[in-house]
Amino acid sequence: MALIGKVAVVTGAAMGLGNAMTRILLQNGAKVVLLDVNNTAGENFQEALHKEYGSEKTFFFKCDVESEQQIKAALKKTTEAFGGIDILCNNAGILNEGEWEKTVSINMVALFRVTYLALEYMNKLNGGRGGVIVNTASMAGLIPLLSCPVYTATKHGVVGFTRAMSLASKASGYGIRFNALCPGFVQTDLFINIPKRLGQFSNLADETLKLVDKFKVLTVTQVAESFLELVTDETKDGEALIVLPDGTSYMEFPVLC
Numbered sequence: 072m073a074l075i076g077k078v079a080v081v082t083g084a085a086m087g088l089g090n091a092m093t094r095i096l097l098q099n100g101a102k103v104v105l106l107d108v109n110n111t112a113g114e115n116f117q118e119a120l121h122k123e124y125g126s127e128k129t130f131f132f133k134c135d136v137e138s139e140q141q142i143k144a145a146l147k148k149t150t151e152a153f154g155g156i157d158i159l160c161n162n163a164g165i166l167n168e169g170e171w172e173k174t175v176s177i178n179m180v181a182l183f184r185v186t187y188l189a190l191e192y193m194n195k196l197n198g199g200r201g202g203v204i205v206n207t208a209s210m211a212g213l214i215p216l217l218s219c220p221v222y223t224a225t226k227h228g229v230v231g232f233t234r235a236m237s238l239a240s241k242a243s244g245y246g247i248r249f250n251a252l253c254p255g256f257v258q259t260d261l262f263i264n265i266p267k268r269l270g271q272f273s274n275l276a277d278e279t280l281k282l283v284d285k286f287k288v289l290t291v292t293q294v295a296e297s298f299l300e301l302v303t304d305e306t307k308d309g310e311a312l313i314v315l316p317d318g319t320s321y322m323e324f325p326v327l328c
């Protein structure tokens with residue numbers, strides 16, 4: 072799928088992985104709508120992008136993915152400004168075992184809601200152009216992370232949702248591919264703050280650091296390059312792409328029927 076002229080929406084776009092996804096989409100010719108709850112970081116990033124790519128290629132909306140009203144408004148304005156949506160990157164996420172209900176709300180409930188609301192514009196059955204949805208899961212969506220049971224559960228939920236939506240899309244004719252991105256540890260604010268966010272599992276911080284030593288840490292640029300494959304390669308649908316410093320691989324799931 073060539074990205075020239077395509078319209079992408081990225082949640083959690085202001086910082087970390089979302090920032091790198093936005094950059095790689097722009098570098099490949101897409102227009103990008105940035106959604107983020109952090110207004111200052113979003114406006115600063117938009118200003119930088121306007122200088123680099125011109126003001127026609129991006130715009131930023133302050134949008135909390137937990138708010139149905141704010142998502143609806145952002146998607147409506149995106150379609151009015153750019154004529155449709157071809158790519159959705161559900162990337163906003165947090166890790167906070169202390170505030171575990173909020174972790175479920177942002178990582179899973181909001182991701183489902185943004186997807187359903189975006190389908191109203193993207194689904195070919197609704198007059199949309201089809202396209203691709205990439206959900207940011209994690210290695211913790213495939214393997215349990217001992218210090219983060221709720222984060223692990225949300226990321227397993229994202230992988231399951233992605234795979235089921237892929238099947239629903241194929242069976243119904245939405246014209247939309249669904250893929251999950253499953254990186255290991257990535258050098259971002261979320262990663263840096265892990266020791267402060269383990270809640271009742273803070274006694275397991277050292278065990279977590281051992282895992283970091285074992286898996287090593289990715290840069291956001293490395294992950295964005297793998298993300299691009301899920302967006303552009305039309306053969307990838309219902310996939311979970313593992314991204315680690317020593318390489319990438321597609322998860323092989325059991326086939327029971």
Ligand SMILES: NC(=O)C1=CN([C@@H]2O[C@H](COP(=O)(O)OP(=O)(O)OC[C@H]3O[C@@H](n4cnc5c(N)ncnc54)[C@H](O)[C@@H]3O)[C@@H](O)[C@H]2O)C=CC1
Nearest residue numbers: 083086087088108109135136163164209256257259260261
């Ligand atoms: N950093 C890591 O080691 C890994 C991160 N991930 C996942 O990658 C995604 C991005 O995380 P990072 O870039 O590391 O984190 P980050 O903390 O650097 O960036 C997250 C961005 O999401 C935004 N955000 C948070 N809550 C939001 C909300 N309610 N509405 C809208 N925007 C919101 C933040 O303002 C921020 O700009 C998350 O889903 C995370 O679970 C997956 C694997 C590893």
Ligand SMILES: CCCCCC(=O)/C=C/C=C\C/C=C\C/C=C\CCCC(=O)O
Nearest residue numbers: 209210211214215216254255256265279
């Ligand atoms: C500690 C929070 C990390 C949050 C960021 C994130 O999503 C990163 C996850 C990266 C990898 C870790 C996930 C699972 C690995 C856990 C155990 C593996 C043990 C099995 C083994 O082969 O040794």
